[in-house]
Amino acid sequence: SANYSSTMGSQGPARSVATSGDLSVGNSKSFSFDELYEITGGFSRDKLLGEGGFGCVFKGTLGDGREVAVKQLKGGGGQGEREFQAEVEIISRVHHRHLVSLVGYCISEDHRLLVYDFVANDTMHHNLHGRGRPVMDWPTRVKIAAGSARGLAYLHEDCHPRIIHRDIKSSNILLDDNFEAQVADFGLARLAENDVTHVSTRVMGTFG
Structure with a gap:
């Protein structure tokens, strides 16, 4: 099963990051x-x-x-x-x-x-659309949606500087043993400037 000890219960200010070229950052x-x-x-x-x-x-x-x-x-x-x-x-x-x-x-x-x-229960997309998967009940769907929203809200509002994901989709939401959401894949993320209050309307992410 997945190990979440480094993330559970820690929702304080974002830690500082090394400058470009020095990637020994955080606990990585x-x-x-x-x-x-x-x-x-x-x-x-x-x-x-x-x-x-x-x-x-x-x-x-x-x-x-x-x-x-x-x-x-x-x-x-x-x-x-x-x-x-x-x-x-x-x-x-x-x-x-x-x-x-x-x-x-x-x-x-x-x-x-x-x-x-490693996150044990694959992606939300797989659980919703994978062949032979049981129909996901509504309480589980609501829990996943709420967890995903909390993760995104932390990125968008509580990080300094703020972080905009820009490619959120069901295949970028991983599910643990308890079907708790883990938002993944920040490859298209961009840091929002502190004085910018509106998200750019330029099209980003994955079509379809």
Whole structure:
């Protein structure tokens, strides 16, 4: 099951973040590429949890038995590298029970990887639309919606500077053993300026 000890009950001010180029931020750990290669079975298809435009996510188990999800971004810099830097900086500065917990990261030549706590019950999208999944009852749906809203409200209102997700969708909401929501994937997040009171109307995120 997922480990939420680093996020539960902590909703205070966002911690400071290291400047660009120094990614040893928050409680995130620096992993070597070899470590992550080993725990994912060489990024085996058998360990694949999902894939998208950013790259692939693999399941792994650390030496202490902790289950993690390793996000391997598409290499070669460009958008993948910027997305990586945005995620590390943003997630390392926030801690909330309804936001995905970042365990660590890896920078190795062209490789950019993020390591998260593994969240046991997949995504909201999978639970709503996956083949053979039971119909989700309304109390559970309301709980997930409320948890997601609390996580987003923390990002949008309580972080300093504020953080705008800009790509919220059912596949970016992970569910733990108790079907509590964990908002994930801050790859398109941008920091809102402190003196800006309205969210930009420019189209962002994923179509469809």
